[in-house]
Amino acid sequence: MNQLKSREPGSVTLPGTLSESLRAELVAFRRDLHMHPELGNQEFRTTAALKARLEAAGLAPKVLPGGTGLLCDIGSRAVGRSMLAIRADLDALPIPDAKTVAYRSTVANRAHACGHDVHTTTVLGAGLVIAELDRQGLLPNAVRLIFQPAEEVLPGGAADVVEAGVLDGVGRIIAVHCDPRVDAGKIGLRAGPITSACDRLEVTLDGPGGHTARPHLTTDLVTAAARVATDVPAVLARRVDARSGLSVTWGRIEAGHAPNVIPQHAELSGTVRCLDLPAWRDAPDLVHAAIDEVATLHRAKSTVTYVRGVPPVVNDPAVAELLRDAMTARRGPYAIEDTEQSLGGEDFSWYLEHVPGAMARLGVRTPGDTRVRDLHAGDFDVDERCIESGVELFTAAALLDAMPQP
Secondary structure, X not given: OOOOOOOOOOOOOOOOOOOHHXXXXXXXXXXXXXXXXXXXXXXXXXXXXXXXXXHXXXXXXXEOOOXXXXXXXXXXXXXXXXXEEEEEEOOOEOOOOOOOOOOOOOOOOOEOOOOHHHHHHHHHHHHHHHHHHHHOOOOOXXXXXXXXXXXXXXXXXXXXXXXXXXXXXXXXXXXXXXXEEEEOOOEEEOOEEOOOEEEEEXXXXXXOXXXXXXXXXXXXXXXXXXXXXXXXXXXXXXXXXXXXXXXXXXXXXXXXXXXOEEOOEEXXXXXXXXXXXXXXXXXXXXXXXXXXXXXXXXOOEEEEEEEEEEOOOXXXXXXXXXXXXXXXXHXXXXXXXXXXXXXXXOOOHHHHOOOOEEEEEEEXXXXXXXXXXXXXXXXXXXXXXXXXXXXXXXXXXXXXXXXXXX
């Protein structure tokens, strides 16, 4: 076997770049996925397409127990070494595709508006390149591809995938997430927390209701709901260290049907986000107490449903450095930007409860484009040159991870 030697980042050219034909194939594959988005745990077509392409490359992917998603090992395990895993997520969002492009979604109210089609295509491309490196004797250690369903479904499909044993034999795990604020060809990187915890909150308020002419004889649920919406975040701001970033944001409030009737029932739903892992663990009790106190003040009976979502993604410094070295080897140090911790949630965090890992932000913005394309928006799209940079990042990371350490 040809042995790769330890080196300073950027001092040699690593193998594993894309051919023109594979680059074109991956763009076509991504566009096909984009036209046929599937929601969490329904990614049957996507799974079948991946399985067929990996098998055509001589690999042996295994469908995960839930019927969607795949695991695929490439190469042979080196004695005494654990594998590097590379993870992609498959599912789309339940929103309409608002773009006017040839590859617009063909499914009503379904769109790949978070870039999971790019994540999937990038990991597929990396797998095809790594398989070729293995055939050439240039892969010193095995690599595992994980194509995970249901990232958008709380508490995230990653929890089920981990329970199915996909991390057995894995020592480190890496991933990317599209970032429309970073130019294609670059990545954003950070050691430590890079996303936030995200939980779901449902609140119901009940009371006798009555005529709007006599609110003093009833429980004024509209006012109670308004107070819960405004006062609960304020109460929490004084009970949690501000550096934890604990934030309650409401997305829905419903109460009443007529202008002169005080309703007997009101509902609120929203999210709880948190930058800090210890504060996230305390959040359910703190949020419950704050809601109960505000509701009681207005004589409303509250019922709280707190749905645990995902903890923050906390990048392991050594694995983040691996990604930095990999991108430096491919495109130089100027292809890496420091990035901040976001308030978005990502179920990649569940893997990091078991093995060290890191997620990079994959630049998808066309350089010089001043339009603001946000994630989870119907007009979200990418500069498809990001696929090549993502594949080369992953393949370089796989090679560097397997090198003997100095």
